[in-house]
Amino acid sequence: MKNVLLNISASKCLRCGYTVYPPKMRCIRCGSGEIVYVNLPREGEVLSYTVVRAPAKGFEEFTPLIIALIRLGEARILSEVVEVNPEEMKVGMKVVATIRRTARTIDGGLPYVVKFKPLESGSEVGSNQPDSFPS
């Protein structure tokens, strides 16, 4: 189950090779409809990051919230980075995908989503993560 949830599926154009996440129905570079879905690697590198301190309603318990833009193989993904203090974040940092719960949906659902943690994370820092995925 955890492995299935950890699949991060991007679309890859068979004509020009451009690979994007979120997946698209047609290639955004060449317009081709010959698209296949490929799994991205689970390890990647932080291209940019921010620390959200003025949260959207519903995300108060996750604040301060570290959001990063992460290169995963040929594509990029936006996600939360956990198990790290804001001041330890760095562009170029290596991270790896993990499954965690996020804020309740508007209808009260408790979704689990892909988040990232430092690739060789040391001891767990005092985390703002109320819940981790049962492994």
Added chain:
Amino acid sequence: MKNVLLNISASKCLRCGYTVYPPKMRCIRCGSGEIVYVNLPREGEVLSYTVVRAPAKGFEEFTPLIIALIRLGEARILSEVVEVNPEEMKVGMKVVATIRRTARTIDGGLPYVVKFKPLESGSEVGSNQPDSFPS
């Protein structure tokens, strides 16, 4: 306080006389901007009515909910009718304005609004009104 809340303000065109509720900035009949605000009478007559049985979220406790289109002097108003059973509702029925609370707003406020009750209402029927205005 109750008297102020009970003021039902319509717009009246000084050029053609057309009086409408809700109040408008310009006359919808002749386009004139010479508009004055007039208070409508508090007694009126049911022109049409319905009983809402599939409620919008937030109005469950008020269901079945009687909504009427009411002639008030020169204008018409849409509002709830309370202190009457659905099967007693009739087109042509005389009603009078009263102040009651309605459903909580999206931000949790408890607004009081103008509702209507039968003009010569007998004993109060088993009402779905959880609260009446402190007089």
Added chain:
Amino acid sequence: MRGVYVAGVGMTNVGRHTNTSLRDLGGIAALKAIEEAGNERPEALVIGNMLSSLIEQENLASLIGDHIGLRGVSGFKVEGACGSGGVAIMTGYSLIASGLFNKVLVVGVEKLLERPPSDVIRGLAYAADADYELVHGVTFSGLNALVMRYYMGKHGIDYEEIAEWSVLMHRNGSRNPFAQLRNEITLEDVVRSPLIADPIRLYDSCPLSDGAAAVYLVSEKLRRVNDTPVTIVGIGNALDSTDLTSRPELDDLLASRVSADKALRMAKVRVEDIDVAEIHDAYTITAALSIESIGFAERGRAPRMWCEGRFSPGDKPTVNPSGGLKARGHPVGATGVYQLAEVVMQLRGDFPGVKVPAEIGLTQNIGGVGSNATTVVLKR
């Protein structure tokens, strides 16, 4: 003004699309229309949608356009409550007639069923007046019920006469492979269905729906005569109040009437010339008011006419061979685009349900209780 032609249409089934996202739904309909139009890249994208805010998503032209490879084209969303599809077509028409573009894709899309019904019922009332109507808890069904009771009283019409519309629509819808409700029903089924807002019963009402439809509009320049392209010869849109109370007469749908007059005048077509029409029957009462406001029937006469067999397949005009909102379903912001796509298919002769031999067609899409209406006249 430059001529505007329909070079392709596409639609998804109407119904519950649990495993298809909003962007996929819009994308599927859009790509079908693009394919029919010869796979040419549109220059602009107009989205019709009312309630994607309920799933916390705006900016749909960007979302859906980019999903189907249209990065860099022009685009935006237009909204006129349940009439959003109609105003999207009006906008697409004007983008071509203006000379700004030669190829415009109009996509109507709505995904309501991700949210619980009571949230959707509340959302649909955003078409009404939040401060003066929704505050009292009146639903969209409730507003239409007020009009229905008034209409019945004024014209001396029985509930059963109006309810018969639903039977006719289920009959048409049962043959439309895109329709949400494909079961035939009897008048007794309607009369026995639960009251949702007296006198409106469940079977007087359209269902809640997901769905997407698309039409590909082109200028005269790109018209391909071989493909029996369909021409938009008239288009009209008009506003009435959001509130019911300020209207001088409750059963006069001014926006419906004015938009139909404008469209027919522009098309130089008389209402008697219409062979086929898709109109906005969100409730059985809406069918009566729309048919009368367009001029297919005199005031207070429509229900008796449809009970006598008028507007059914074989009659001129045939109204709602698709099954209408009642049976095809009502994916709110997509409905006006479904209507146009269906009438285009009737004029081309390839609608896959009840077929109407037709040279001239009409669509009317209404937002709110008649507060926004768009009428389109088409010729083959």
Added chain:
Amino acid sequence: MRGVYVAGVGMTNVGRHTNTSLRDLGGIAALKAIEEAGNERPEALVIGNMLSSLIEQENLASLIGDHIGLRGVSGFKVEGACGSGGVAIMTGYSLIASGLFNKVLVVGVEKLLERPPSDVIRGLAYAADADYELVHGVTFSGLNALVMRYYMGKHGIDYEEIAEWSVLMHRNGSRNPFAQLRNEITLEDVVRSPLIADPIRLYDSCPLSDGAAAVYLVSEKLRRVNDTPVTIVGIGNALDSTDLTSRPELDDLLASRVSADKALRMAKVRVEDIDVAEIHDAYTITAALSIESIGFAERGRAPRMWCEGRFSPGDKPTVNPSGGLKARGHPVGATGVYQLAEVVMQLRGDFPGVKVPAEIGLTQNIGGVGSNATTVVLKR
């Protein structure tokens, strides 16, 4: 294509309008524009708005149109996130250029401050990708912060250089009677303001605002030469992705660049010819990206240029003499219409704040993080 002229403008103060309803706010701006245009009844009404769903009201063309006596005219709402005002102008332009109408009123209106800030912050993220971005809790500030850090690293630019924009905008805004923030500030004020999404601080961001603005567009036929009417000589709009991740280069705002190219080409105007511009500085970083994408500066050069005094009053172009989104404020769906009204007033010579002697002006309104952009070129 028929020429399109601006015959009148109107606006309310930007700020908190606690005691003015959405319909009143829109109505006030609309009636001012109608009055300036000689009190002629418009034939169509286009509303720009993004987030009235937060106060449970859609169908705004009907709501506001009817409020100001326009029952029976044509109308609808258009939306492109924070770029809704710009796409409303694009729509109004096309309704006239098409020949469908001769008089079109475009009203941008937004009323955010009825709701608590955290709800509004969540609502503004409806411009982003709900399924892939909002689900992680990223705010609109957060998305712009990702771009800002990337831009600073790529071009070797210090935070303080970018933050200087805010000082300039408060200086301009302090002289604009319609502006929300009319206090002058220092660079130290910006640097010491709290972080909201690192590296974006409170003073890098526009405020949350209520407001409404209107422009009255007319065809060549109704142009009144006496009134120094202003002509829209070029208009362009383009889409980019809603998501940030599928873009090949994070600091290339494709929609901004393409829309500006289209508008300038259509206007046959070179970017060097622009005297005055109102651009979309939702954040200080957005000012840099917009200025560079339009072509007022080379990539990575804008902050250094404004630190050297470029774009300030006296320079060509003067950018955001209104104070921009940063100081005038950002009533989301109204912003693009404010920009147009302000540049029209500059060209007429009657803008009541910082005045720029100008023959040619430009506006650029952006929705999302560059996912929808509209650029307009105007001449007197």
